[in-house]
Amino acid sequence: xxxxxxxxxxxxxxxxxxxxxxxxxxxxxxxxxxxxxxxxxxxxxxxxxxxxxxxxxxxxxxxxxxxxxxxxxxxxxxxxxxxxxxxxxxxxxxxxxxxxxxxxxxxxxxxxxxxxxx
Amino acid sequence: xxxxxxxxxxxxxxxxxxxxxxxxxxxxxxxxxxxxxxxxxxxxxxxxxxxxxxxxxxxxxxxxxxxxxxxxxxxxxxxxxxxxxxxxxxxxxxxxxxxxxxxxxxxxxx
Numbered sequence: 662x663x664x665x666x667x668x669x670x671x672x673x674x675x676x677x678x679x680x681x682x683x684x685x686x687x688x689x690x691x692x693x694x695x696x697x698x699x700x701x702x703x704x705x706x707x708x709x710x711x712x713x714x715x716x717x718x719x720x721x722x723x724x725x726x727x728x729x730x731x732x733x734x735x736x737x738x739x740x741x742x743x744x745x746x747x748x749x750x751x752x753x754x755x756x757x758x759x760x761x762x763x764x765x766x767x768x769x770x771x772x773x774x775x776x777x778x779x
Numbered sequence: 780x781x782x783x784x785x786x787x788x789x790x791x792x793x794x795x796x797x798x799x800x801x802x803x804x805x806x807x808x809x810x811x812x813x814x815x816x817x818x819x820x821x822x823x824x825x826x827x828x829x830x831x832x833x834x835x836x837x838x839x840x841x842x843x844x845x846x847x848x849x850x851x852x853x854x855x856x857x858x859x860x861x862x863x864x865x866x867x868x869x870x871x872x873x874x875x876x877x878x879x880x881x882x883x884x885x886x887x888x889x
Contacts, residue, residue: 722877
């Protein structure tokens with residue numbers, strides 16, 4: 662059974678940093694693109710970032726480029742999102758998602774809530 | 780980039796069919812067949828329902844179907860059931876090597 666389990670969310674002040682982790686199991690992690698998708702409270706889904714199987718290609722939404730850094734450790738079956746210079750508008754549930762053929766999010770974690778507030 | 784355009788809400792009675800539209804541009808929906816649809820129940824993670832415009836993942840009911848014409852993709856749910864009540868999102872790959880979601884459509888089963 663495919664499982665994606667996010668951790669690391671919490672409350673942080675504007676300008677602060679947080680690192681999200683996603684532990685993957687039940688599939689060959691190193692064979693898939695992986696992505697982060699977020700959802701602000703009561704709002705829709707927003708794609709945040711995607712990374713190729715070997716980490717050689719990474720893409721970000723404009724609003725986080727330069728502030729967020731996505732990485733992966735295929736040996737540990739883990740995905741990460743380092744979030745720096747956090748803003749109030751980054752408040753959201755962050756989902757780790759497997760990206761089938763890069764373009765489709767076919768498996769999702771349960772989400773991790775990030776709240777940015779003073 | 781702006782989100783793909785979806786109607787905020789649609790409704791239908793049990794047994795009826797409904798269609799949700801998703802309008803983009805030639806740089807996303809119209810330019811690629813990488814359109815997908817997701818169902819999100821309250822408090823749950825999204826679930827992939829349609830990919831490659833028309834394809835259903837294993838386990839998804841054949842009551843769900845997808846199509847595309849020009850810059851607009853559509854999700855049709857036939858034989859509407861109470862359990863279909865949820866939020867639905869479309870998504871597309873874009874020419875900027877990013878991915879866009881629609882704003883979401885709330886489906887109410889009357």
